[in-house]
Amino acid sequence: MRSMCAGWDTPLREPLARSCVAPFRQAWKRYGKAAAATACSDRPAERSGREHGCDRVLDLTPCSRSACTRLQAQHPIYPRDESRLQTMRRNRMPPFWREDELNRISRRLFVGAAAGVAILGAAGRAHADAIQRGGTLAAALWPEPPMLVAALTSQDQTTMLSAKMLEGLVTYGYDMAPQPRLATAWETTPDGLSIRFSLRRGVKWHDGEDFTSADVAFTIVEILKAYHPLGRIIFSAVREVETPDSHTAVLRLAHPSPMIMASLAGFISPIVPKHIYASSDPLRNPANSAPIGTGPFRFREWQRGSAIIFERNPSYWDEGKPYVERLVYRVLGDSTTRSAALDAGEVILAGPNPVPYSELDRFRSNPHFTVELRGEELLMHMQALQINLRHPDLEKLAVRQAIYHAIDRDALIRAVWYGAGHASNSPIPYQAREMHADDLPSYPYDPARAQALLDAAGLSTGANGIRLKLRFDWVPLGQENLLTAQFIRQSLRRVGIDVDVRSFDLPTYIRRIYSDYDFDLNLMNYFPTSDPSVGVQRFYWSKAASRGTPFVNASGFSDPEVDRLLEEAAIENDPASRRELIHQFQHDVMTSLPILPLVDLDYVSIISKRAHAVMLRPEGIRDNFADVWIDP
Amino acid sequence: MRGLFRRFCHKRSAVFGLALLLVVVLVAMLAPILYPVDAAEMIAPPLLWPGQSLSFPLGTDQLGRDIAAGLAEGARTALLIGIVSTGTAVSIGVVVGAFSGYYAGRFVESALMRVVELFQTMPQFILVLVVVALFSPSLVMTIIAIAAVSWPPVARLVRAEVMSLREREFVQAAVALGRRDSGIIFVEILPNCLAPIVATSSIMVASAILTEAGLSFLGFGDPNLVTWGSMIGEGRNDLRTAWYLVAEPGAALLLTVLSLGLVTEGLNDALNVRWLGHPLA
Numbered sequence: 001m002r003s004m005c006a007g008w009d010t011p012l013r014e015p016l017a018r019s020c021v022a023p024f025r026q027a028w029k030r031y032g033k034a035a036a037a038t039a040c041s042d043r044p045a046e047r048s049g050r051e052h053g054c055d056r057v058l059d060l061t062p063c064s065r066s067a068c069t070r071l072q073a074q075h076p077i078y079p080r081d082e083s084r085l086q087t088m089r090r091n092r093m094p095p096f097w098r099e100d101e102l103n104r105i106s107r108r109l110f111v112g113a114a115a116g117v118a119i120l121g122a123a124g125r126a127h128a129d130a131i132q133r134g135g136t137l138a139a140a141l142w143p144e145p146p147m148l149v150a151a152l153t154s155q156d157q158t159t160m161l162s163a164k165m166l167e168g169l170v171t172y173g174y175d176m177a178p179q180p181r182l183a184t185a186w187e188t189t190p191d192g193l194s195i196r197f198s199l200r201r202g203v204k205w206h207d208g209e210d211f212t213s214a215d216v217a218f219t220i221v222e223i224l225k226a227y228h229p230l231g232r233i234i235f236s237a238v239r240e241v242e243t244p245d246s247h248t249a250v251l252r253l254a255h256p257s258p259m260i261m262a263s264l265a266g267f268i269s270p271i272v273p274k275h276i277y278a279s280s281d282p283l284r285n286p287a288n289s290a291p292i293g294t295g296p297f298r299f300r301e302w303q304r305g306s307a308i309i310f311e312r313n314p315s316y317w318d319e320g321k322p323y324v325e326r327l328v329y330r331v332l333g334d335s336t337t338r339s340a341a342l343d344a345g346e347v348i349l350a351g352p353n354p355v356p357y358s359e360l361d362r363f364r365s366n367p368h369f370t371v372e373l374r375g376e377e378l379l380m381h382m383q384a385l386q387i388n389l390r391h392p393d394l395e396k397l398a399v400r401q402a403i404y405h406a407i408d409r410d411a412l413i414r415a416v417w418y419g420a421g422h423a424s425n426s427p428i429p430y431q432a433r434e435m436h437a438d439d440l441p442s443y444p445y446d447p448a449r450a451q452a453l454l455d456a457a458g459l460s461t462g463a464n465g466i467r468l469k470l471r472f473d474w475v476p477l478g479q480e481n482l483l484t485a486q487f488i489r490q491s492l493r494r495v496g497i498d499v500d501v502r503s504f505d506l507p508t509y510i511r512r513i514y515s516d517y518d519f520d521l522n523l524m525n526y527f528p529t530s531d532p533s534v535g536v537q538r539f540y541w542s543k544a545a546s547r548g549t550p551f552v553n554a555s556g557f558s559d560p561e562v563d564r565l566l567e568e569a570a571i572e573n574d575p576a577s578r579r580e581l582i583h584q585f586q587h588d589v590m591t592s593l594p595i596l597p598l599v600d601l602d603y604v605s606i607i608s609k610r611a612h613a614v615m616l617r618p619e620g621i622r623d624n625f626a627d628v629w630i631d632p
Numbered sequence: 633m634r635g636l637f638r639r640f641c642h643k644r645s646a647v648f649g650l651a652l653l654l655v656v657v658l659v660a661m662l663a664p665i666l667y668p669v670d671a672a673e674m675i676a677p678p679l680l681w682p683g684q685s686l687s688f689p690l691g692t693d694q695l696g697r698d699i700a701a702g703l704a705e706g707a708r709t710a711l712l713i714g715i716v717s718t719g720t721a722v723s724i725g726v727v728v729g730a731f732s733g734y735y736a737g738r739f740v741e742s743a744l745m746r747v748v749e750l751f752q753t754m755p756q757f758i759l760v761l762v763v764v765a766l767f768s769p770s771l772v773m774t775i776i777a778i779a780a781v782s783w784p785p786v787a788r789l790v791r792a793e794v795m796s797l798r799e800r801e802f803v804q805a806a807v808a809l810g811r812r813d814s815g816i817i818f819v820e821i822l823p824n825c826l827a828p829i830v831a832t833s834s835i836m837v838a839s840a841i842l843t844e845a846g847l848s849f850l851g852f853g854d855p856n857l858v859t860w861g862s863m864i865g866e867g868r869n870d871l872r873t874a875w876y877l878v879a880e881p882g883a884a885l886l887l888t889v890l891s892l893g894l895v896t897e898g899l900n901d902a903l904n905v906r907w908l909g910h911p912l913a
Binding site: 357358482485486504508 | 670672673674678694695696765768769851852853855856865866868869870871872873874
């Protein structure tokens, strides 16, 4: 039976006739006649019967190799018309789903069921609210992550996969309020200097060891605070973690730090097993590519360059969950391929931004898919222009204002992002709701005003209408950034600023911008995260500037008032006063403009309607998938 | 010369290639007159299909840039890169090849040939990528990188020609008359191996254009220039919704390279009068 899972990665457009014979042979060779018969009927034979109305196929028990081949000869399996092709694609399930079917239902029943797949499908839809167990959820993955443990890196694909196996202390609701996960209760003392977590009892690591408070203390102090790029910031206030008993962990803080409770989601701050990580260098631990966690899924297999497979953890602490038998993350590097794989049903979930923006409308109008904007609330995405204030002209506020006025952000969103975003007016995006300040200074598109500001700054047009020549760098992550660079180049040229766009690979880019400060304008993307002290502060705080650290303050911006606001906000436990400080901060930096926020991006995930309960929480596709179930 | 042209015209495909090439050259030369506005300027509604608007017969791309203007501008860039890099490569290759061929068996030859082999053992395109990635991608860098990898074949070719010509009577005569080595190489020998050099260099222009397109497609082209490769690379994401973004520059690239290939073939036949089967031999 297992042989069939080897065939799951058959090419999308494989002729169906061949797809019957190959697994048949394979199964025959490895597991004998009975299995081979199953493999055969499992694949296109019954499909061809369904498609061509051949009764002979429907009682194909037992199937023999010759019968199968004869049948194909009688019925050319290539579809003739487009509508039939579509029906076939829709009904064509990759064999690994069917394997589970076969495990559950007797084969005869299954062949019958296959004949009446339409009825079954309809029934499934009718009982859409009844949770179905089993099945394999296939999702698209790109690029292939370097490792599978998010405690050591914030690489997006790592966090997505890690979260299925390693869990955080809490999870979040859409109101951003923490909800129990590995911790069942928590309490911050009134002075804000200690947080006590009561841990869930009866939780076991995948290798059978007990989960205890020692794991929590070890993870926070020895791993997250020491190695995680954001963890260094998040847990900077943690002096020590006390473990009065095996299921209580108390964080002792140097000063109040509200960002901790906002950053404990499993994909940002996962808890790792002390007994695996304590004895060696965590970065070289073999468990980084075969993690041991507490989560609903266990690591099964990493086929490099092809797929990463997880299987259901039968002893998960939340009894009965997860519902899905197996998760398969297929490595699909090309956006056009992902789009085709979604169409063909080869993957039923992909994100974030799996397909070219130009194809989003096609998926929006397709009744078999949901194009989800949710599930990015804990990270969020911004596109912004970082300005090097060391430049003698860019140092002048009027020049920075002029550049802002010269860029038509609405046109940029329409042309480059196909409308998937909002013109930004703050370093904190609109998705952050109450953290986002209203009535900030606004810089509407106004080339005439930009020209006037440049004139006032003493930059008059020389020969051929050029006032100023600037270098422009863009972070080489995605085609959209290059198009944005070209868009801005043309926009600035209209007001007399000549822009020389430079392209670098990522390591060179990071060195030029964040080590050498050798840039004028830098187009960047960043996660503001749900807590501004974690995601936004680093670009504005003068003390965050550090040569060689990527994605921090490289502008040379230093404003004591902004520093004060940020530092106070980071340790202010009262939500209302904290909001006030953050609003004041936005007001200040939108007046002094060391960074020009361009677009609040709407990242999307595309999810087949066959998958349910993916977006229960703002963690979305980065959640642990314990509640997710799929239609059979 | 007239004989050469007559022999060239004897082959119909060569004439077709030449005509096609002339069109490309003409477009490239007239581009600043036909499209006075910068081809990177966003002047129209985005994603107009070809034929949808008379002012933009080939349509517009995602940012509303005129594709026709881009193709004309791209022709200029392509020819510029093709001709300059080939010119550089041929100059280096001829000098290296001539000296190593003339001094065959001596230290100069083995030293030069080891350098040639060093370049030839590395995959050309990867080498270009590395050179461009090391420095900031720009037009000059692209030309240098392409020239740097395409001279070794010329050197080998010229070396072989020179080695065979070196033993001829007219060279021996020049030696006997006491001409200096450099005089013999440049005045006596090289003019006589012009034919294969001309034929090789026209196909080298084609491969330089293709290499540049490959670089731009991968995002290693000069981001300030509109090239066919960058147009294809940027249109790739929209392949399913607006295939013309890729098809049009692709066709331009195909036709240009095809025309150069046909011209090369024609030149090769026309110059190679020693071939006995030649109809006009």
